[in-house]
Amino acid sequence: MKIPRARLLVAHVLEAETGFREGHPARALPGEPRLAYDPDCTMPTQRRYARAAETVAMPRPEAVRLGLQYLSCRTLLRLSGLSGNSLLLACADGLWTRQLSGHRGITEEVRDGH
Numbered sequence: 001m002k003i004p005r006a007r008l009l010v011a012h013v014l015e016a017e018t019g020f021r022e023g024h025p026a027r028a029l030p031g032e033p034r035l036a037y038d039p040d041c042t043m044p045t046q047r048r049y050a051r052a053a054e055t056v057a058m059p060r061p062e063a064v065r066l067g068l069q070y071l072s073c074r075t076l077l078r079l080s081g082l083s084g085n086s087l088l089l090a091c092a093d094g095l096w097t098r099q100l101s102g103h104r105g106i107t108e109e110v111r112d113g114h
Contacts, residue, residue: 005067006092012071013079013087016051017044023083048076 014023019033019042033039036050055063055071063069082090 003088003092006088009067009071009091010087012051012055012068013076013091016047016076017080019047044080045073048073051076 011021015021015034015037018024019037019039020028021032022029025033025039036042037047039047042050052071052073055068058066058068060069079087079090
């Protein structure tokens with residue numbers, strides 16, 4: 001994954017956690033905090049739900065291009081404990097998405113119907 005795309009993911013996580021895309025009110029970008037992310041009016045869980053709802057409302061091709069198609073409240077919660085380079089690396093390495101686990105409990109005999 002390219003670093004600019006990872007930085008975009010980091011900005012989405014930081015906005016959901018702090019209300020600001022740069023992660024702190026002192027580094028607020030123009031128009032921040034947006035109403036749905038204002039830390040004076042919302043709790044972190046509300047901001048995570050708002051971020052997930054925005055992602056779902058986004059056209060699918062755009063979400064895929066930005067790497068946001070799997071961004072959910074659970075993903076935001078998992079990433080909430082990371083900061084700085086750890087958060088950037090998690091987004092760049094694709095560690096922000098849960099690995100598919102499959103059905104480990106199904107043996108070959110069960111799969112074949114024996």
